Amino acid sequence: MLGLAQAAAVLESRLESAAKHEPTYADFLVDLLDAELQVRRERYLKTRLSLAHLPFQKTLRDFDFSFQPSIDERQIRELATLAFVAEAANVIFLGPPGVGKSHLAVALAIEAIHQGIGAYFVSARQLVEDLRRAHAENRLEKRMRVYTSPKLLIIDELGYLTLTPAEASLFFQLVSYRYERGSIILTSNKSFAEWGEVFGDPVIATAILDRLLHHSHLVNIRGESYRLKEKRRAGLYASPPTQLERPLSPPDRRR
Template sequence: MLTHPTFDQLNAMGLYGMAKAFHDMAANPDADSLGHAEWLAMLLDRELALRHDRRLSARLRYAKLRHQAAPEDIDYRAERGLDRRQINELLTGKWIDNFENLILEGPTGVGKSWLACALGHKACRDNRSVLYVRAPKLFDELALAHGDGSFARRLKSLGAVELLILDDWGLEPLDAQARHDLLEILEDRYGRRSTLVTSQLPVAEWHNLISHATYADAILDRLVHNAHRIDIKGDSMRRIKTTKPT
């Protein structure tokens, strides 16, 4: 079968979804019964679907989410204190549009990081920029960035992303440099972007963790006062999966 000139023109214009759809429909005898408007609608649908898939793939690559978590897979059956209505409201992303924060706290293994990644995945689907970082690794990287002169560039990238997921916050006290860096990040994002924090420590203990009254007040003011909070309870999901009979 000779290649139709329209197929080549669509590819030349970068309309690869439409080109693939045109090729498939041209080889399908049933397509002859479609009108011009129906043909065009199907071509546009395929193009939009391809662009959405590519955009989502790019968002997810940049986000570097720790878990391949999807919102459809959130488990409400385990006794963790998750409120389905609250989670569904968060999944709409309105809190991100309003530049609000979210704090997920609870003991190790209850699924804080997984839930954070599910919310991040949904934000990527909604074409929002997301970045996942573990707090200990981030502070180590920023310490190196001070030395090689890349700190300003890294700070700018952290400030620009629409949803920053700061996982495993509070595993160890902050030193002077980490305190300063965290305040710079939050100051740059305050009222402009949203930050999601997961922590094993309750918020009431964060002031002592920061271990500097002035910095603690400034950091918590920018992070906590406009934050949604979810206290996840229950036994470790890892332990439950390990002991579950087969």
Template structure:
């Protein structure tokens, strides 16, 4: 026998599911007047399954659109070589709570110590929570921006970038960028300032950004916008890839 409380909870679940699925609000009323308890329970389960299916499809679409080069997660991630700032806990990082606050992360350290892994894992988690995310290497983004400007579609690309909740820029400063590319990147940084979160991975200390981006003032302006609402995460140690490279393995 279904209690009045259980019936009320079922009716509420059906009402909320119909709203989320954009179904007519007449359905819950029809259930009350025409449905048997078994029919109503079945309808509730069917609506909840459809909601779950759509939610999983949404997560898959967000991950696909982010264009991650590989799939990475925080499961088993080692923080042995990572120094988090006092204002950012491991839980806040892995739950990507910094996105709600439109804060940035700068992951700084040598090559092969897990910066890109962390950035992708945070991006995957963001997608799982429904945040719109994009992943680029800096070289890839500069080329894409330059091509868009040449084709007259730069404004469309900038609007697409502005529509994201999280923008991940990998390998920041690994390759020198000419003045035009620096100006385009600066536009992206300026557009993102206080409107979304960014994650940058870099092996280049701030004092050397001017030599990579051809203009000391522009580099200083980029740094200013990134660190104002940002956290610096420090990485150290030897390259994981080099430590586990096949070339380093000797025959028994």
């Protein structure tokens, strides 16, 4: 059995069409197999998208670049080629809440999946809680593979909660393992100057930044919140969102 379920399902309609248009045998078989391959690809993409644990599915076509003029659209289009994944480089989106950081991260993940690249999405809080629990249950190595195996790991919303020393250490272990092995897309509402507070230790924050920024692409978004723009237009929200300060220069890396 070849398992050509879709080809079998469309065979009768294709035979009727062939009787009218009289294609060659080769063209008929190509058309039949194309129908089978299309369904298999759609099934593959659906499965991979499900396994990626994306919180929603939005592509770059859905992103309103005109609302965020601080973003260089050409840079985002270049990132969508996924060349950075081949280089095991990272992408870091910085900006206040609601400016589209997660949207862009998810859009790049979807593009990666369509190109056959494994991707996995997790919030920073879920990540450290999962690793901390696995460490306590003596299964950290096994659980860590969930986050080290995909070629592309998306870590969302770093900075909303301060990490404990144990959580900061686990985060550092993950970043260190993926360094020059796999790419990370990370979103944060905190400038690099504030990462010492996020990780509870300026030393470990610098060590993490050192590895993340060595091969990286930085997108600093300084616009308004998408979620508030309609309320602002209606006059229901007048206070401007807090601007994210410009990030500091990456820390020097020892040669």
